[in-house]
Amino acid sequence: MDKLNIRALEICANSARSCIEAEAGGADRVELCASIPEGGTTPSYGEMRTAKEATRSIGVNAIIRPRGGDFLYTETEVRSMLFDIATAKDLGLDGVVFGCLTPEGDVDTLLLRRLMAAADGLTVTFHRAFDVCRDPFAALECIVDCGCDRILTSGRQPDAAGGIPLIARLVERAAGRIIIMPGCGVREGNIKRIAAETGAREFHASARCTRESGMIYRGSEARMGSPFCKEFEREETDRRAVAQLVRLLRE
Numbered sequence: 001m002d003k004l005n006i007r008a009l010e011i012c013a014n015s016a017r018s019c020i021e022a023e024a025g026g027a028d029r030v031e032l033c034a035s036i037p038e039g040g041t042t043p044s045y046g047e048m049r050t051a052k053e054a055t056r057s058i059g060v061n062a063i064i065r066p067r068g069g070d071f072l073y074t075e076t077e078v079r080s081m082l083f084d085i086a087t088a089k090d091l092g093l094d095g096v097v098f099g100c101l102t103p104e105g106d107v108d109t110l111l112l113r114r115l116m117a118a119a120d121g122l123t124v125t126f127h128r129a130f131d132v133c134r135d136p137f138a139a140l141e142c143i144v145d146c147g148c149d150r151i152l153t154s155g156r157q158p159d160a161a162g163g164i165p166l167i168a169r170l171v172e173r174a175a176g177r178i179i180i181m182p183g184c185g186v187r188e189g190n191i192k193r194i195a196a197e198t199g200a201r202e203f204h205a206s207a208r209c210t211r212e213s214g215m216i217y218r219g220s221e222a223r224m225g226s227p228f229c230k231e232f233e234r235e236e237t238d239r240r241a242v243a244q245l246v247r248l249l250r251e
Contacts, residue, residue: 018237025242038068099129159185
């Protein structure tokens with residue numbers, strides 16, 4: 001098979017354990033994140049190191065996002081991002097994922113170039129900050145000019161299936177200069193449609209399942225986090241779900 005025709009699958013992994021599951025399912029790459037409910041924040045040193053050491057055949061990219069919320073960063077936050085990029089590089093990760101905007105909603109090209117310089121030697125994905133920018137086509141050109149390798153996008157919709165029309169236009173406009181990677185809500189029931197209707201070659205999915213805690217005694221009075229969090233179950237990448245997505249992409 002012509003390698004150019006092979007579609008690639010990236011898994012949004014919330015732990016080193018999820019990276020292992022993604023690799024076992026046949027994924028090509030993971031985006032390692034903490035705080036998935038906030039849209040993903042920078043994983044810890046320990047999580048990045050463990051993920052890299054525990055996997056062999058899969059690319060490991062780390063999101064570089066110091067907090068949830070918007071993508072307008074203070075200089076203090078930028079310093080943290082630069083240190084985290086250096087950490088990812090020192091640990092031998094394959095890539096990093098970041099994005100930044102101006103108060104007016106445009107790509108912050110000055111900051112993006114600083115981050116790109118720090119990430120030299122790593123693959124770079126501009127994340128879904130793209131989905132809240134002012135003008136997606138102007139943003140596309142800025143991101144291309146800054147040298148990013150790919151853009152992760154839902155097509156500015158709640159999920160990538162809803163964003164198919166824009167994603168298809170972005171793929172066409174990109175014309176091979178940068179990878180347009182649909183993500184958010186990509187799953188077994190829609191991945192073939194998204195692939196067929198957008199022309200995208202890389203896809204970003206969660207493929208997670210709920211796993212019960214191994215705790216036998218479960219104290220119920222005190223809570224460690226939000227009342228909406230379920231403290232005796234966790235979400236984790238499921239190798240079987242990953243394998244099914246891989247199969248559907250490569251049939």
